[in-house]
Amino acid sequence: MIPHDETMILETPFYSRCLAACEINLWEDWKGYRSAAAYTSVEQEYFAVRSNTGVFDISPMIKYRFTGPDAEAYLNRLVTRDISKLGIDRVAYTVWCDDNGQVMDDGTIFHLGENDYRLCAYARCLDWLMWSAEGFDVTIVDETAEIAALAVQGPTSCSVFKNMGFTGIENLKPFGINRYPFEGSEVMISRTGFTGDLGYEIWVDPALAETFWDRLFEAGKLWGIRAIGSAALDMLRTETGFLQAGVDFIPAEEAIRTGRSRSPFELGLGWLVSFDKPVFNGRKALLKEKKEGSRYAFVYLDVEGNKPAEHAFIYAGSKEVGTVTTAAWCPTAKTNVAFAQVDAQYGKVGQELVAEIYYERELKWTRVMAKCTVIEGAVFNPPRKRQTPAPDF
């Protein structure tokens, strides 16, 4: 249980270790939990993931568990992907929509056993999940506080785990799940993450959280392991082209103004929509959209220069056609990347657009009209992300 009457902000099961590691005391609120924005310096943490191993405490992530005879059918109606095709011990990224085909959230579904699933989400949505359960025999539990979780990401992450004694971890395929005995209990490891690198996420009983952290950091010492905060993660996810709910789209139930929500097609996530399955939330509206066209297109931009195109307007010639949702200079790819939403007829790969970037240096604001090119997707996409067995660094 969350002791909401005792504290204004909750601590994760790893909090004592995060606190010790957080040298600059830079915290933020992640869905009610105290979460480190940065531990030492953002760049150092970013490079830990690209060169060694970075550890991000993902315990605050909202987690729901679905069991019961209709769990699979229930999830298949809830989300846009065909969950009947998701094997046991496999994970799938998906979005879910309201009846209007507008994205409510994105997240991952873990198939833990026969009619046993976990959904990791950005936003709390128990009311929607419960409404969706009408007519299904399914039990839904918010297990956010019942599970401690860490993202362990970077080229040496597999080596660190091997050093911890997780034999055979190198054979775990992307989006696969393995379980290992740990301190008389069990740790679940999935080859998933939000960095676009070789990496894993671990799921463990909160009572063992601190022990796990200590063992992990002990085992990772020689592989340059380091705790990372959300600021570094944001650079990492931008470089690898991952959307962030609440930043790159407004969850449909949170959008107050009409027309501010987006469909999967408008977020470049049409590949997550499976029309080959029975009714699912948004199906009718999305079929219509597919037939009649979308309002917006989601594009990845390679922006000229090194000024991040944060909040920039996008022009096609002199016509304003969209805005940037995420932008960052990506150190490894050495590319100035922006995600933008533009009017549907723009954004073909290769198209040249212009970003109107404002930036400030010592109280002086400057505007640059930076040329940008629509690119296919992630600017950082290393083979090690997919290789099985995972390479030994």
Place this chain on the structure above:
Amino acid sequence: MINVDKKYDVIVVGGGHNGLVCATYLAKDGRSVLVVEANDCLGGASATSEFADQFSVSSCAHWLFQLNPDIASAMGLNNQGMQLAARDLSTIALAEDGNHLTINGNNLEGGDISEEDRQAFVAFNKKILKFCQLLAGAFNRRAPKLVEGNLTDRLTLAKLGLGMKMLGKEDMSDLMRLALINIYDVMEENFDNELLKGAISLDSLLGSHMGPRSPNTVYGYLYRRMGDIFGFKGPAVVKGGMGAVGQAMADAARAKGVDIEVGAAVSKINIDVDRATGVTLADGRVVNAGLVVSNADPKTTFNKLVGLSNIETGVARRVKTLRMKGDAAKLHIALDSLPAFKGLTEQQMGQRLVIAPSMNYIEAAFNASKYGEYSQAPAMDISIPTIHDPSLAPDGKHVMSVIVQYAPYELKEGWSDKSKEAFKNLVLDRIADFAPGLRDSIIASELLTPVDLEERFHIHGGHWHHGEISLDQILMMRPFPGASQYGTSVDGLYLCGAGNHPGGGVMGLAGHNAAKEIIKRGQSA
């Protein structure tokens, strides 16, 4: 009967009056239509049944006072043998001391009615009927959607808006004020006489889960008075009971080529991913059709026949939150002789009798139902149809039909033989307060609670309007947004029952409007 060689364009689920009206209009348009009805008789809640040996009664609705005349004439119901045994009856508000108040049109007699009340009543009726006239313009067509800017919808809205303007400044602001308050306050503003206030209040809430002080009761009253616009100057008694309306409608439907299968419950509306394809009957037969039109209430349609797992969450949520819990019971009494009501002649006993001596009496009766109990002193609407139509009972004998308010669908102690017997005795005792010899002449009796009405007429919650008639569930919000123009989120599945605009009562407009909408949509339906 189902014609196995026919390829049906439309299957109508449920042979209630709206289903039959809808089927007839569709058949007139040239569609081949099949109506399937679970019960053996047609008409739905417009039914007659034998409840004791040789005693029959209108087993749900017992007055005819809202049937739309255009529909009646288009279907030729008179030619199909539907006859009124009596019409334009008075309402008599019973007083325990026998000084009853008789209400007929603008006239008030007895009950120590004052001259002020008489005058106020004339003015009140004038205003109410003016409002009803305005509403009538929106009743015989689909409810307009607000946001999509469709021309037809805009015209309906413009007509409503213009109509409101034409009421004049005073009446317009009065309508907007009254629609949102409750009948108790309106009565207090207008009248002094308790019997009058009680009788009007009862009309505003019969069949609903509301008391006189509940919001929406003024709309409920306007809804009831729509009958005046349709030419009824008071309730009518149908010869042979309300089942004769269903029978005449069924005959009218058959005359237009509609096939009707009775005793065939639909267990499922078949859906092929994106479209309704037909129905599966309880006996396993599958009948296919281009369109399925459900005359079942929205909850039954989606919960049972479609399945909430086969629709999207938003719609499932709307279905779940739809308010439709019946709070009215029916009591049927077979009588050896005509009972003697204090202060009433036989002619007067043939009128509509109501037991609602004051608004507080009704409110107190409602209080019990709020907490899952039946009223200790219920309000009632009583009909003795055999005074006008002896065919319902053996010679010289009578039947009495009573609408009893309040008997909650979800009774805390549960509706068992024991609780039903206790409630029935309590109701009989209450009637006996006005007709002292009643108990001596009872041959048999039958109480139908909302649970029984649900079972017998397949209406979720036993709510005869298929959903509370209240401002949150009318017009573009009936039965719920997204299904307010008879079409549903499932392509090829339409609704035509009382749960849709304009609402329940033996009126026929929901079925009529649904048919018009389907015809209008043509090939794209």
